[in-house]
Amino acid sequence: MAVEITHIDYSDLSGGLVRMMDRFKEKGTLTGEIEDDDRLRDDPNAALLGLLYDQRVRAESAFTGPLRLKDRLGHLDMATIAEMDFEPFQEHFSESPAVHRFVNKMAENTQKVAAHIADEYDGNAANLWSDGADLDTIEKRLQDLPGFGPAKASKIKYVLHYFGHRDFSDEA
Known part of the structure; x- marks a missing residue:
C-alpha cells in the first residue's frame, strides 16, 4: 500500500539509505x-535490525x-531470539540468501541486541522511541546496543521517519 510521508532533509547523509529515500x-x-x-512499517524490531545490518551490504x-x-x-520475538542456542540461530541466519554477508558477527550482534531489547524495552524496539524521547536521547539509547556507534545511531531519525514509526518532519 502506498504511504504518505512528509519528506525531510537528508542532505547530510550519503550512501545506500540516501538511495532508498530517493x-x-x-x-x-x-x-x-x-x-x-x-512489513518494516509493521514491525519495529525489523526496522531496528535493518539499521543494525546496514553495514557493508546494500541498504x-x-x-x-x-x-x-x-x-x-516465524517471528522476531526478541526474548526468544536472545535465548536461542547460537548454532541453530546461526544456521537460520546463514540460509541462502543469508540475512547478512557477515553471518557470524551479525548473528551474534542480533542476539545481543535482542537480549538488550528484551531486558530493557519489554521486547519491543518501539519502546526505544515511543515514549516521546527527543532524538538525542533515542540516539544515546541506540549507542547502548551492540553494533550501534554514533554514525549508525544518527541514521535512526531517517529510518523511523521513512518507515513510519515516528514523524520527524517538525524537526527538519
Missing part, C-alpha cells in the same frame, strides 16, 4: 518492494534481512 520520493518504495516496506539487503530472518523463524 527511490521513495520517485517511486513510493524504500526497499524496491512495497510489501517489504509495509536494501540490510533492511530486508530481518524480513528473511522473520520468515525463517
